[in-house]
Amino acid sequence: MTSTKSLSLEQLRRRFDRLRALQQRLTRPVPKHFTACGRRYDLPLRSKTGPSFTTVPPHMLDYLAGFFDGDGSVIEENGILRLKVSQAESSSQVLLLFRNVLGGGIYAEGNTVGMRQVVLRWCLLGERACHAAELLRQSSSCKYDQLLLVRSQLQRRAELKSLKAVAPSKAVCPSWSYLAGFFDAEGHIKIVYPASIVLQIEQKFPQILHAIRDFFLDAGITCVIYNRRVHYALVINRTSESKRILSRLLMEGLRAKRLQARICLDLGSIKFHDIRVMLTKRVGYQSRYVRLTSAGAERAYEIKKLRSRLWKSQANSPSQLAQLKQLQEDHLLKCAEERNQLLRADIRSQLQQ
Template sequence: MSGCQMWVTQSSAHAESLLHFHSAFGGSIIVSDMGRGLQKPCIRWVVSGGRARSVAAALVQVSVVKETQLEVAASWPSCLSIRKEMAGSLKIMKREPQCSSRSTCSWDYLAGFFDAEGSIHVKARCAAIQLEVGQKFENVLKIIHSFLIQECPGTGIRIHQQTSFTRLIVSNRETCQFILRRLLSSGLSTKRPVALLALGVSMSNHSHSRAAIASLVGNQARYSRLDEEGIQRAKQITSIKSRQRKELSSGRLELVDQLHQQVETLKQDHALGNARARFGMLRHDIRWLLLRGAVQMGSLVTTSTAAPSNN
């Protein structure tokens, strides 16, 4: 590692933040990944040398997760042997990032963090929204969680820990709306169009809003997102299960068993319908890629520069 270099990588479809970095700190914007299949190309903002040290010194004042890494970058040594030692320290810091004891959160910080790491969901079965932020390391989520508990008037803010991943989830509608409005006023950029759509979700525009949001976000959930028929099936299952609970509380066990069998049958139909929808979308996407000149390379499909076939 001969010098100090910093970079930020984003999908080409949502690269507004890179323009902000370039405007504030200079540097270069280059292609990072050409994309493959439905994976969109990525571009990268890069800054090197003395400018990188200056950028690190500026960002360390507002960082929570990478504060210690930025401190190292800001004081990057000229001695080669010390550089090698510091490079090893940086690798450890990246594997096990630690938030400083003086780290604090703000709405401005959260707006930038949510732009990069957050997601906005509209529930399939009702006109409800949910906010999520996922991280491999939970320290920063605990800081954000404490901040939101103090700042938000509502409830429904929790941390859900999994084996190797942690999510901060906000499920209360009023709390979600409050947070989105504060994020918008604090400079939310990349996810601004999705946030505005989510704030306007109602029963009358539920399906339209979900479709509009799906067109603005990435392809990660493309094959698991319910279509309109899937939403109706899910609502029917939810309705019958609700009735089943009421009948159980009334002691009508025979009717409860009948409803249980009905739910199980509907679940099987639901799974089959979802599979049909996924494979139908997959076939559509494969044909679309082939028309654009996609070729198979090993187990992957990539897009070539060849003209689409006329066959």
């Protein structure tokens, strides 16, 4: 058998594609239970018999509205409008909060394929959905018009579909509690070698990002919004400001990303690679085969430093340019080898399960 190290970059990429195709055919059965807040719950966890709360504390309502604006949706099934929030099992405590405050049930969303995490869904319909929509609408921004449909019981699929395809009629960030919910749903925490923290929020439409930027500016925090063609991204690059934001979001009830935020706040007192290992265990699998290994992060950092030196000197010799090219080619090859090794280990683990 050919050694992995002797394969070319193109061969490694083809091998990766074949292994990924195999992995995507591996399925796990529908889960029968989930764990949240240290307690096990059987699935499905059906709607509560008692009524939902008639009043909700403002900070809690802001958090729920922010999270719903980020990951919630209004869907139409059989002529009935429903509220829905889907999350990976690792964030099930947020779904439990929606159920405990607004009512509804929690259900599994089918089989789990490949490396995809178990996905759970909170769902609410009927009179309780109308009541919940009225509550969420008080603090909601992006989904305000969709929630208005639920309240008025205008069960029109075409109208709901059109609302999802256009920018929201209004966009505001009313409080840190709202932002905690929105960031829990749509935010990303990234650490960059050797000791930087980058926060990012991506959205299809920029209005809510502009509202969050204005909210940050009022708090003396600088951020940038980028147009990346398929979406817009609000980015905070300064580690000091990222830490300030994470600390405040933790105070305001951050839940799904609570552990990630706490881990990142220790960056500096704990080594970068140790922080990175702890974070990897608590994030989803979307970027699992794109994320650099510890060695890859160090290689990328060395390439960045060399490129910066060459750019500043503006007198690049052919040998320096050749060195940079060689480092980049070696980096690509080693990254391909590392992700193939990771993918093979994942497939073996899945087959054993």
